[in-house]
Amino acid sequence: MSLSPGDRVAGELADSGVPVPDIVIEPDADQLARAVAEALVARLAAAQTLRGTASVVLTGGTIGIAVLERVAGLAAEPVRETVDWSAVDVWWGDERFVPADDDDRNEKAARRALLDAVGVDPARVHAMPASDSGFATPEDAAARYADELAAAAGDGGTVPRFDVLLLGMGPEGHVASIFPDSPAIDDERPVFAVRDCPKPPPTRISLGFGAIAAADEVWLVVSGEGKAEAVARAVSGADPRELPAAGVHGTRATRWLLDAAAAADLPGPGAGT
Structure with a gap:
């Protein structure tokens, strides 16, 4: 990682009582994707060393898919850590309720970028239902995914263990499909339909x-100057109702993984340089 300014940001935020996440900045989107891919491989490999299996929650978007492409590339390189992809459970943070072959599907993009190339066990790929998969409404599809999450959790839980949950962020601060000032902000169900x-x-x-907060680690992967203001507000503790990215965290770690453009408005001497 080329620059890790978490300490300098912490110095300005500590007095406010805002929990300070880990912040890592890469020079550009390409190097960010590569760095996140390397970190993800290392984290999943470590989980498998401890438990034999690992789990990841994927996101879509330009930078999210770029990360998966880099992960696929690493599978062909002699890196120190390797992942047994047949023992990785794959979930999604959100999905577009469109037909399975629609290019808007996060699942379709993830399969093309990574899953079809690395030998993931089909039984461990937990895709959110598509609109042509037999569910009359997105609410029915969401209920089915909630059942799948609960079945994987066992012991009366609502979600299984997630080692890493990846999120992108929109320029207005939305994460997954939770948008500012939307009913989704107050929805306490682990998974739900989002309309309009x-x-x-x-x-x-x-x-x-x-469900997001149940993950061991939440990684927000953000690139581009159009998101710099939202990044700075989220890290500084904005109201999650106005900026949902400010309301997500992991049980063990929350990481903002940024390119320099997305980090340009962060507080602290030399931030974004």
């Missing part, structure tokens, strides 16, 4: 804040 999203396609399925 301000960003197309308008009908989606999303994990809620509670």
Whole structure:
């Protein structure tokens, strides 16, 4: 990692009582994708060393898919850590309720970028239902995904263990399909349907804040100057109702993984340089 300014940001935020996440900045989007891919491989490999299996929650978006492409590339390189992809459970943080072959599907992009290339066990790929998969409404599809999460959790839990949950962020601060000032912010279910999203396609399925916060580690991977203001506000403790990214965290760690453009508005001497 080329620059880790978490300490300098912490110095300005500590007095406010805002919990300070780990912040890592890479020079550009390409190097960010590569660094996140390397870190993800290392984290999943470590989980498998401890338990034999690992789990990851994927996100879509340009930078999210770029990370998966880099992970696929690493599988062919002689890196220190290796992942047994047949023993990785793959989940999604949100999905567009469109037909399975629609290019808007996060699942389709993830399969093309990574999953089809690394030998993931099909039984461990937990895709959110598509609109043509037999569910009449997104609410029915969300209920089915909630059942799948609970079955994997066992012992009466609502979500299984997630080693890493990846999130992108929109320029207005949305994460998964939780948008500012939307009913999803107050929805306490682990997964639910989202209608009338301000960003197309308008009908989606999303994990809620509670399910996201159950992950061991939440990684927010953000690139581009158009998101710099939202990044700075989220890190500084904005109201999650106005900026949902400010309301997500992991049980063990929360990491903001940024390129220099997205980090440009962070507080502290030399931030964004």
